[in-house]
Amino acid sequence: MIALGILLALVLLLVVFxxxxxxxxxxxxxxxxxxxxxxxxxxxxxxxxxxxxxVGMAAFAYSFIDSFDKMNxxxxxxxxxxxxxxxxxxxxxIGIVFxxxxxxxxxxxxxxxxxxxxxxxxxxxxxKIEVIWTVIxxxxxxxxxxxxxxEWTNIMxxxxxxxxxxxxxxxxFNFLVRYPGRDNKLGRINFRLIDAGNDFGFDLNDQKxxxxxxxxxIHIPKGVPVLMHIRSRDVLHAVYAPHxxxxxxxxxxxxxxxxxxxxxxxxxxxAQTGNPNFNYEIACNQICGxxxxxxxxxxxxxxxxxxxxxxxxxxxxAEQNPDILAAFKNKKTxxxxxxxxxxxxAPAATEKAQAAL
Amino acid sequence: MAATNIPTGGAHAxxxxxxxxxxxxxxxxxxxxxxxxHWLSKYVFSQDHKWIAKQFLIxxxxxxxxxxxxSTLFRIQLGWPDANLSWLEPILGRWxxxxxxxxxxxxxxxxxxxxxxxxxxxxxxxxxxxxNFLIPLQVGARDMASGFMNMxxxxxxxxxxxxxxxxxxxxxxxxAAGWTIYPPLSALPQAIPGSGTGQTMWLVxxxxxxxxxxxxxxxxxxxxxxxxxxxxxxxxxxxxxxxxFLTAILGLLSFPVLFSAALLLIFDRSFGxxxxxxxxxxxxxALNHVGGSPILFQHLFWFLGHPEVYIxxxxxxxxxxxxxxxxxxxxxxxxxxxxxxxIGISLLSFVVWAHHMxxxxxxxxxxxxxxxxxxxxxVPSAVKTFNWLATLWRGNIRFTSAMLFAIGFVxxxxxxxxxxxxxxxxxxxxxxHNTYFVxxxxxxxxxxxxxxxxxxxxxxxxxxxxxxxxxxKLGYVHFWLTILAAYLVFIPMHYVGIAGFPxxxxxxxxxxxxxxxxxxxxxxxxxxxxxxxxxFIFLFNFVYSIFRGRRATENPWGSTxxxxxxPIEPGHGNWPxxxxxxxxxxxxYSKPGAPEDFIPQHVPYSQTVSSNLPYEKEME
Ligand code: HEM
Ligand SMILES: [Cu+2]
Ligand SMILES: [Cu+2]
Numbered sequence: 001m002i003a004l005g006i007l008l009a010l011v012l013l014l015v016v017f018x019x020x021x022x023x024x025x026x027x028x029x030x031x032x033x034x035x036x037x038x039x040x041x042x043x044x045x046x047x048x049x050x051x052x053x054x055v056g057m058a059a060f061a062y063s064f065i066d067s068f069d070k071m072n073x074x075x076x077x078x079x080x081x082x083x084x085x086x087x088x089x090x091x092x093x094i095g096i097v098f099x100x101x102x103x104x105x106x107x108x109x110x111x112x113x114x115x116x117x118x119x120x121x122x123x124x125x126x127x128k129i130e131v132i133w134t135v136i137x138x139x140x141x142x143x144x145x146x147x148x149x150x151e152w153t154n155i156m157x158x159x160x161x162x163x164x165x166x167x168x169x170x171x172x173f174n175f176l177v178r179y180p181g182r183d184n185k186l187g188r189i190n191f192r193l194i195d196a197g198n199d200f201g202f203d204l205n206d207q208k209x210x211x212x213x214x215x216x217x218i219h220i221p222k223g224v225p226v227l228m229h230i231r232s233r234d235v236l237h238a239v240y241a242p243h244x245x246x247x248x249x250x251x252x253x254x255x256x257x258x259x260x261x262x263x264x265x266x267x268x269x270x271a272q273t274g275n276p277n278f279n280y281e282i283a284c285n286q287i288c289g290x291x292x293x294x295x296x297x298x299x300x301x302x303x304x305x306x307x308x309x310x311x312x313x314x315x316x317x318a319e320q321n322p323d324i325l326a327a328f329k330n331k332k333t334x335x336x337x338x339x340x341x342x343x344x345x346a347p348a349a350t351e352k353a354q355a356a357l
Numbered sequence: 358m359a360a361t362n363i364p365t366g367g368a369h370a371x372x373x374x375x376x377x378x379x380x381x382x383x384x385x386x387x388x389x390x391x392x393x394x395h396w397l398s399k400y401v402f403s404q405d406h407k408w409i410a411k412q413f414l415i416x417x418x419x420x421x422x423x424x425x426x427x428s429t430l431f432r433i434q435l436g437w438p439d440a441n442l443s444w445l446e447p448i449l450g451r452w453x454x455x456x457x458x459x460x461x462x463x464x465x466x467x468x469x470x471x472x473x474x475x476x477x478x479x480x481x482x483x484x485x486x487x488x489n490f491l492i493p494l495q496v497g498a499r500d501m502a503s504g505f506m507n508m509x510x511x512x513x514x515x516x517x518x519x520x521x522x523x524x525x526x527x528x529x530x531x532x533a534a535g536w537t538i539y540p541p542l543s544a545l546p547q548a549i550p551g552s553g554t555g556q557t558m559w560l561v562x563x564x565x566x567x568x569x570x571x572x573x574x575x576x577x578x579x580x581x582x583x584x585x586x587x588x589x590x591x592x593x594x595x596x597x598x599x600x601x602f603l604t605a606i607l608g609l610l611s612f613p614v615l616f617s618a619a620l621l622l623i624f625d626r627s628f629g630x631x632x633x634x635x636x637x638x639x640x641x642x643a644l645n646h647v648g649g650s651p652i653l654f655q656h657l658f659w660f661l662g663h664p665e666v667y668i669x670x671x672x673x674x675x676x677x678x679x680x681x682x683x684x685x686x687x688x689x690x691x692x693x694x695x696x697x698x699x700i701g702i703s704l705l706s707f708v709v710w711a712h713h714m715x716x717x718x719x720x721x722x723x724x725x726x727x728x729x730x731x732x733x734x735x736v737p738s739a740v741k742t743f744n745w746l747a748t749l750w751r752g753n754i755r756f757t758s759a760m761l762f763a764i765g766f767v768x769x770x771x772x773x774x775x776x777x778x779x780x781x782x783x784x785x786x787x788x789x790h791n792t793y794f795v796x797x798x799x800x801x802x803x804x805x806x807x808x809x810x811x812x813x814x815x816x817x818x819x820x821x822x823x824x825x826x827x828x829x830k831l832g833y834v835h836f837w838l839t840i841l842a843a844y845l846v847f848i849p850m851h852y853v854g855i856a857g858f859p860x861x862x863x864x865x866x867x868x869x870x871x872x873x874x875x876x877x878x879x880x881x882x883x884x885x886x887x888x889x890x891x892x893f894i895f896l897f898n899f900v901y902s903i904f905r906g907r908r909a910t911e912n913p914w915g916s917t918x919x920x921x922x923x924p925i926e927p928g929h930g931n932w933p934x935x936x937x938x939x940x941x942x943x944x945x946y947s948k949p950g951a952p953e954d955f956i957p958q959h960v961p962y963s964q965t966v967s968s969n970l971p972y973e974k975e976m977e
Contacts, residue, residue, distance in 0.1 A: 038755055045756035045833060049764070052840070060848060070873040071855040087785050094775040101742060101771045108749040109764055112685070113756070119954060120686040120947035121751035129747070130694045130740070137739040141732045144782060148732075149725050151784035156721030172548065172639070194638040201638070230718075234639040235542040236651055238716070238791065242857030242870060245788045249717045251651055252541060253635025256718030281870045285791045285859045287535045288542060289549045290461045293862040 038114050046113035053106035057099070073242045074273060076280065076301065078261040079155045080245035086147055093140065159259035163225035164307075166218065168282075169200060170230070170237030170250035173291035175282060176200055177218050181211030181316055191233055191252075197324055201233070202317055204328040213314040218282070218299045220262055221307035227259040240285035241299060243269075249286060265301045402512070404504030405929050409511050410490035411822060414815070416518060417482020418899070421808075423522075424473035425889050431466045434458045436882025438864040438875075452530075460863040464533040465551050467861055469525065471536030472559070476566055477521070479669040479807045481514050484608075487672055487814050488577045488601040490822065494920035495595050497586025497937060499930045502579035506572045513569035517562045524558035532559035535861060537662065540633040540654050544626050547640035557626070560619050567612045567619075574612075577605035586919070588939035593958065595918050595943040596689060599696050600675025603703045604668050610707070611664040618657035625649070652717050659710035666803050667706045670770075671699065673810020674741060677763040679943075680813045681745055683916050684760035685752030686954050688944035691744040698737035698744075705734040715783045716790050724783045731781035738774050742767065753947065753954075757914065758832025759817035765840045766809040772844075773802025776851065791861075794854025797847045805843045812836075812895070819899075820913050824926040825906030831898040835891060842888030849877050917957045918943050940976070 075084055112120075167186055169176040176199055180186045187202065187209020194201035202209050220226045230239050232250035239258070240247045248258040270278045284295035302310060318325045403409060430449070433442070441456035452462040489507065493500050501507045524531040533551025534543035538559065546553035581594070581602045594602075624630040625646070633654045634646035682689040689695060711719065711727040745767050754760065776798040779785050789795060812835075819827045853874050858865060865871040865878075912921035919939065923931050937959035945956040950968035962969055962976045969977060 041829065041833065042756050045761060046754075048837060052837075056844065063849065064852070067849075067852040067874075067877070071852045073857050073870060083784050083788065086782070087779065087788070090779055090782065090785065094778055098772065098775055101746065102768060104746050105749070105764065105767055105771075108746065108752075109754060109756075112749060112752045113754050115753065118753050119949075120753040122688065122947050122949055123690065123747075123751070124688040124944065125691045125693065130691050130744075133743045134694075134736060134740055137736050138733075141735055141778075144778065145729055145732045148728055148782035148784045152724060152728065152782075153721065155784060155787065156724065191636045191638045192643045194643060234637055235545065235548050236539055240791070240857070240859065242788065247716045247787050247790055251718055252637050253647070254650060254652060254718060275869075277869055279869050281868055283857075283859055283868060283870070286539070287464065287861045289464075292464070293460065293859075293864055294867040296867060 042114050046110045049106045049109040053102065057102070074264075074269060075243065075245065076262055076264045076269060077244040077246065078263055079151070080243075080260075081263075082151055082154075083245050086151055089147070090144060093144070155260075159227040159257070160225045163227040163259055164221060165227045165229065166220070167229040167231065168218070168239055168250070168297070170232040170239070170284065170288070170295075171199075171234050172289050173284070173295040175218075175237075175239070175284075175295070175297040176214060177216070177297070178212050178214045178317070179311070179314065180208075181213055181314075183208060183211055186229065187212045194233060197321060200317070202324075204318055204325050210318045210325075211316045212318075213316045213320075215314065218297055219302055219307060219310050220299060221304040222262050222265045222268075222301050224304060224307075225259055225261050227257060229255055229257050231255045235288050236286045237284045237288050237295065238286035240283045241280065242283070243280050244299075247285060262301045265303055266299075269301075402508055404500070404508045406489045406493050406501045406504070406507060407822070407927065407931075409507055410486050412511050413481060413485030413489060413514070414822075416515065417478050417486060417811075418896070420473050420477040420482060420518065422892070422896070424470050424478060425892065427466045427470040427473070429886055429889050430458075431463055431470070432882040432885040434463055434863065436879040438866060458863075461533055461549060461551065462530055463863045464535070464549065464861065465530045465555070468533050468535050468538075468551070469521075469531050472521070472532070474804065475536060475665065475669065476563070477514075477518060479803070479811070480608075480665070481566070481569070483669065483807060483811050483814075484601065484604055484672050485511070485514065485573060486811075487597070487676060487818070488573065488605065490818060491597050491920065492577055492580050492601055493584070494821070494923065494927070494931060495598050495918050496581060496584060496589055497919050497939065498580055498584035499932075499936070501576045502584060503576055507576050510569045510572035510576065513565050513572065517565035517569060520558050520562035520565065524555050524562070527553075527555050527558070529553045529555055531555040537655075537658055538622070539658075540622060540625065540651050541637055541639075544622060544634060545637070545639060545644075557623075560623055560626075563619055564616060567616045570608050570612050574605040574609045577601055578609065581605075586936045586939055589958075593939055593942050595675075596678040596692070596695055596699075597672075597675040599699055600671045600678075603699050604671045607664045607668050607671075607703055607706065611661040611668075614657055615661035615665075618654060618661070621657075622654065652714070652719065655714050655717060656711070659713045660707075662713065663710040664706045666799070667702055669803055669807045670810075671702070673766060673807045673814075674699070676810050676814040676817070677745070677766045678748075679918070680759045680763040680817050681748050681767075682944050682946060683817075683914050684755045684757055684763070685749050686755070686915075686946045687748055687752040688942075688946055689744070690747035690750075691740075692942065692944060694740055695744055698740045701737035702734060705730065705737070709734055709781075712781055712783075712786070715786045728781060728783040732778065735774070735778055735781070738770075742771055742774075756833075757816065758827065758829055758836060759813045759914075761833065761836040762809045762813035762816065765836060766806050766813060768840070769801050769809060769843060770806040773798055773800070773806060773847075777802065788857065789854065791859055792854040793850045793858045793860055796860050797850035797854055800850070801843070801847050805847065809840075812839075815899070817914065818920075819902065819906075820909030820925075821920055821923070821927075823903050823906070824909050825902055826909050826913065827898050827902040827906060831894055835894045835898065838891035838894070839888060842884050842891060845884035846881050846888060849881050853877060853881075912957075915953070915955050917945055917955050919958055922957065922959055941973075 075081055165186065166177060166179050178200055185208040188206040189201045190203050191201050193203055200214060202212065204210060230248050230250045232252045234252060237250040238247060239250060244260050244262060246258050246260055248256050266280060270276055280299035280301060282297040282299060284292055288295065442453055442458055443456040446453045452459045529550040531551060532538065532555045533549050534556065542548050543552050543556050581598060621632040625632050625634055631646035631649035633651050634649040637644040637646060678689050678695060709727060709731045711723060712731040715724050780789055780795060780798055816827055816832055856874060858871050858874065909925055911925055919937060922937050924933060939958045940961045941958055943958050947954045948956060948968045951965060956965055962973050966977060
């Protein structure tokens, strides 16, 4: 019904246009403007160019300032402060270029509008100018590249030794988290061991896995480097934590990582923003299916002492799931290597080689 | 300006057309006067480049409206996430469930919108139309090198379109993994229903599309290289031709890579290989795929994908250069620099692809390299912009509809291109990747700009295509509404993006972090709908003018290029007599001493003694 209504409205609109159009042709024929094109409308368009520039820039400036607070998620990591500075420096540079070029474009359009009897300036090239406006952007770009490169290598460089480690595993449609437990070593996991009880695919034949624990909320300590291992067990996801300026894909079959130093605890941030509901959130930022838009996790940044206390209270996965542990013990499942394809082929090959000898 | 390769004597040049004529035009001569062609071969399976161009244009417009409709649908969802959408049920049927849009269908809408716009409209619609139409006319050829291949090119595109269109109506919905179809999502129907038959049809359609692109591209390149008329050296080609030529080369080198990616994905999906899949547990079972890499797919995809964005924009750049010079009545500033920067962009566009993948976990050193190369590509883009501005400077500007759109192109290209400098910086892209900032960037620099280039082209060459003029007043209204709406949509999107809003989200309600911009999203949606409706003005103008437009004159814009030397409605073979020879570059506008403010390319220097520059004297 409504579709029909829309269709009808459209048809009506077209009819109106049609009538207007006819009328306009007739009038223009009678008024003689039919042949000569460059008339009033050229002037109107030229003026509109100026109007568009001025009103547009004003509206832009207004809306930008108006939204500025909303568009800046408060920063809560060390490198975030650096990249933020780089971001706004770059924004200022491109902002200047933006204004200059747009002003030139619209002002020239206005200023050099058609005038009866004037001739355009025949000016085909000027190699010196070309060189100048090639070299200057190149220099500016080099500066930006250098700044970016320094930050990038810092951020992506190896994590400090003392970093706290954890692992986030993306799955449709939430993030699973595990910590290495007392030994500070993440144990082996294997996607073939995943089932309803063993979401992560813990391989409990691995000693290092025995004390690993999982949680629903991610806790990290303030002021300490945090190394986040990231993986996925089904499709691509991405761990995106805007307040920490952290983003990294979660790739099935290829573990990734990201390290950063949180600078403000959740409580501090709640006080700062005046929002008691504030939470650091991880959003999935790689299209992953139906509930992609709701695939999230919460990060709690604790004071270091609180973190230690929280950490020591956690029960390991093995402890919480004795039946699964028992199943591993009973079956004595052969340890399945991380990359079955490569490793299972290798022993077979050596065996064959030995047989041949 | 080019001083080389200009024929050195009138006598030689006078003969030249005949040589050309016999070499390529012979068989066309036979066709000239016999009009008893079967209607099928005249209107449907035509091998005439002009007709094929119109076929591309009209299919492109149809696709553009389909693509825009899809975006309007998902903008409604984003603008009013709490609204009851049951009024859409008559159109969307079961994709509306209890008044709510199905989230999987939302993703399908986004996917199909992107695919349709990038490939069917801005690649096939733009290059297909203008490369086909202008290459033979502007280089002075009777037709494409192979009319038959050219015809096949259109029909492969048409077939690709049919397959894609049908996929919209599948039970499980069309492809829904994003226009970049990253596996594993695109490989596993368990992950999203659209990755079933919908994705299969997407891949088949894209394979057909690539065939079409290659058939077209080979033709464009061959025609530009071999069928230029006498005197038309490479250094006298209009910038349109240079841009179409380089675009075709990019396509020829990059589309096969997408083809291989699609093929490998088909293998993974249907024949159990593991090129892109590894370590997957989904739908309650561990899959047998091991050893593949989803990241490999991204490398293959973006090796096409990045050149592809330049495949989209370069023809628009060429059209804009031409339209700006013609209507500013000035030579394009820095013709050589314009060609140089096009070549620079073409080369660089092959070595920046991984800037789409900074945070995929690839080696940070690679990230540094790609950041360097990416920011370098901004330089030739900047050079082009400055040259366009210098072309307007001290011009005598006539605001035709085409001119307005060309100026709009420059504005949008600058606005969108500048944010590329943020995104190309790997350290900053960590935060910006896959947010609305990226969406704003590429919709301005590629989406809107390329559309503006296309509009400029349609308004400008409409008289040559259909023998009639489009209505200027409606063109003005169309332009001002469209540029206004474009900015109203995409400027606020930057704000949303800086705030970190992820793209391809059905709603933002689940997050505390993303609850501040609800109103802005509504605003954007309203502007988007306004932009959509403004296009009906164009549609009306276009259709009406084909049948009822004012009759065109032979050279309505006072242009210098060869297409305006053909009859008002050029027949098969383009020129009834000999093909004109070319003596000068295409930008002799407002030359001092010349009686008119333009001197067409086919006018020899001997006839323009009063305006010849010192170094042109010897060519008289
Ligand atoms: C000034 C030069 C430019 C630079 C430095 C640049 C840089 C970038 C970067 C780094 C990205 C990836 C952002 C991300 O996903 O995180 C990107 C995305 C994109 N750019 Fe540009 N760009 C430039 C110009 C252009 C032009 C001229 C076009 C098209 C005509 C274009 C079209 C696109 C598209 C379509 C995407 C997004 C694809 C997607 O993820 O769906 N860019 N650009
Ligand atoms: Cu996800
Ligand atoms: Cu790119």
